[in-house]
Amino acid sequence: MSEAPSQVTPHAPVGGSEFDRDTMVRTREPGVHEAQLSPGWAIGKALNGGYLLAVLGRALRQALPHPDPFTITAHYLTATVAGPATVRTSVARAGRTVSTASAGLYQTDSRGTEVERIRVLATYGDLDALTDDVRTSAEPPAMPPREQCFRATDHPGGDAAVPEMGRRLDLRLDPETCGWALGAPSMRGEIRAWLELADGRDPDPLSVLMAVDALPPTGFDLGLTGWVPTVELTVHVRARPAPGPLRVAITTRNLAGGFLEEDAEVWDTADRLVAQSRQLARA
Amino acid sequence: MSEAPSQVTPHAPVGGSEFDRDTMVRTREPGVHEAQLSPGWAIGKALNGGYLLAVLGRALRQALPHPDPFTITAHYLTATVAGPATVRTSVARAGRTVSTASAGLYQTDSRGTEVERIRVLATYGDLDALTDDVRTSAEPPAMPPREQCFRATDHPGGDAAVPEMGRRLDLRLDPETCGWALGAPSMRGEIRAWLELADGRDPDPLSVLMAVDALPPTGFDLGLTGWVPTVELTVHVRARPAPGPLRVAITTRNLAGGFLEEDAEVWDTADRLVAQSRQLARA
Structure with missing residues (x-):
């Protein structure tokens, strides 16, 4: 071996x-x-x-x-x-x-x-009953390979800073979107990550429902700290994901009046946009 | 006078x-x-x-x-x-x-x-109980003034081609996003319009619920014809709209498997993003 x-x-x-x-x-x-x-x-x-x-x-x-x-x-x-x-x-x-x-x-x-x-x-x-017709204008997010992304355990705070849920996941943040962890949020309201279940289980439509809400809140990248409770979350699952890690990209356009939306796109290893979600959260 | x-x-x-x-x-x-x-x-x-x-x-x-x-x-x-x-x-x-x-x-x-x-x-x-804090990265859509946009009645088919609901509205399409009406869809999946109720009533959060679904479907701009029935529609109303006509911009990123999403943004005369919506529709 x-x-x-x-x-x-x-x-x-x-x-x-x-x-x-x-x-x-x-x-x-x-x-x-x-x-x-x-x-x-x-x-x-x-x-x-x-x-x-x-x-x-x-x-x-x-x-x-x-x-x-x-x-x-x-x-x-x-x-x-x-x-x-x-x-x-x-x-x-x-x-x-x-x-x-x-x-x-x-x-x-x-x-x-x-x-x-x-x-x-x-x-x-x-x-499985849907047609194979794909006419999408959406492109997968430009992200470095998984090996060049940051695990939560790479955080200066170490393992103790990882929330309990983090132990269930292999979550690797795009270095471009985790400056906030070092006190330098980009202020663009973007977080991107590779995401897989820690035990390597392949994604399916049910785990995708979890995946859209598994990243740190985009608020962190907008200079907010603390808890961002979800009021409402809507997920569209558009295709059965191919095996392997997902890419999840979350963006916020509108932080106003004490609320913000978080839009997530989930891409599979076949470069297919498998889910789109939006949540309304309290800042 | x-x-x-x-x-x-x-x-x-x-x-x-x-x-x-x-x-x-x-x-x-x-x-x-x-x-x-x-x-x-x-x-x-x-x-x-x-x-x-x-x-x-x-x-x-x-x-x-x-x-x-x-x-x-x-x-x-x-x-x-x-x-x-x-x-x-x-x-x-x-x-x-x-x-x-x-x-x-x-x-x-x-x-x-x-x-x-x-x-x-x-x-x-x-x-009215929300804070005035606005930290949005979203910009209003670039659109010509209302007078330079097309009314449904400008359609070569004339007044008979206007659906009944069109008579309740003063809807004016951005010329850049209505090539489909002349047989030349842009294939970008975008429709933008100025929208006001025909009797001049100012917008409020209830009329905004109607406004997000009042434009021709983005499918027309993707070369689809015919009816695009809505499966699900979610609207976030984020601010009380200022008086005057709304600007509504609708985009589709993901037409696949016989379904598509339509995202709408609604802007008021004060350049405030007053609503965001997404629907899942059948192509």
């Missing part, structure tokens, strides 16, 4: 990875799904909104006749914590090519009251 | 215009609102999705403690027709600064069955 063991990439299969285990939902009865939210996807005290969207996305997949989220919108109502949660789904229409449903994620608070954490609206379809 | 009467711009007040009358909803009981959808907002046989979003937006305003749609998403399920409709609203959370609700628009079909046409999820707030 010419390759040192440290260079062997682990490669958990889709369905058998940390991400799959932590987003698993059990359908108790039609429209009622139980989840066990993992503390492994926390950033600070809060669970990541993209991770939670993937949990909701999996419950909707079980509730609908189509497998893939074509367009899904989440409104984040109250902070979700690790532990048990219930997802209730309500189908609006099940059509031939697409189907639409709402869902709510609920947790029981310390007083025993059920509280809604997130409300979602989504239309599902089958990405 | 030095001014000819034909040059006097009519100016219906907010609350007293055609748009206000046609989007009116009557709250029958908490959570149940009746609307009378006007045939005046049809494009071909279908009522315009932006007009319908404004009707839903008005019902949500009556159901929530906050007046303005900060972010609203609609999924279009079945074709809505002119005539009576019922909007049912369901509040998810009413907070201090923002509140969130779902809504559905229903009509009774020819067999007497109630059918859901549109399902919506929205978070409302108070635009």
Whole structure:
């Protein structure tokens, strides 16, 4: 063997990875799904909104006749914590090519009251049923190869500065868009990164829902510090991603009135634009 | 009087215009609102999705403690027709600064069955309560003055080619982005226009919901013809628009697999980016 063991990439299969285990939902009865939210996807005290969207996305997949989220919108109502949660789904229409449903994620608070954490609206379809016709004017972001990008663990603060969720990911920031980590934000409102699950699981439409919300906030590149809570996040999944790491590019054009939008594009190894997302967040 | 009467711009007040009358909803009981959808907002046989979003937006305003749609998403399920409709609203959370609700628009079909046409999820707030802080990198679109843009009635097909909704609007297309009307699409996927209500009513957050879906589809500029039905439309209203005509710029980056996204930006006369929207549509 010419390759040192440290260079062997682990490669958990889709369905058998940390991400799959932590987003698993059990359908108790039609429209009622139980989840066990993992503390492994926390950033600070809060669970990541993209991770939670993937949990909701999996419950909707079980509730609908189509497998893939074509367009899904989440409104984040109250902070979700690790532990048990219930997802209730309500189908609006099940059509031939697409189907639409709402869902709510609920947790029981310390007083025993059920509280809604997130409300979602989504239309599902089958990405494999789409035509191969691609007439896109979008180009993949110009980024250096993965080996020339910065891991979170390269941060001067070291491993302790990495949020818990960072340990689930192999996230490598484009050096051009992480000056903020050294106190020199570019003020362009851009963050770009290579992103893969730490256990090497290939991307799929559900992990893409997490990927669009996995990078540091663009606010950091605009000189903001601190928490940028998401009000609403919409993701369009446009193609089934090819195996291998994703490139995620996030931009903000409009920071005003205490709010900002974050637009994400997700590109796969085949240079296909597989997802577009936009979120409204509080600065 | 030095001014000819034909040059006097009519100016219906907010609350007293055609748009206000046609989007009116009557709250029958908490959570149940009746609307009378006007045939005046049809494009071909279908009522315009932006007009319908404004009707839903008005019902949500009556159901929530906050007046303005900060972010609203609609999924279009079945074709809505002119005539009576019922909007049912369901509040998810009413907070201090923002509140969130779902809504559905229903009509009774020819067999007497109630059918859901549109399902919506929205978070409302108070635009007047936001800070004046604007740190945006977005620039208004470079467009010629209104007088140098094309009205729909300038089309060689004449007045008969104007859809019914066109009569409700003073829409003037940037000459650079309407080559498609003469058989020469630019293939850039861009449409820009000046937009005002025909009766001169000033824009407000509800009319902005209509404005983002009022232009010809960007597909025309990509060489597509025919109907581009909306699957989902999300609008972020970021500021209360100043009086006077809006500029609306729509772009498409990703036409693939039989679907495309349309991103709209809406600018007011004060050069403020007042709304951003994205829709997923079928090509």
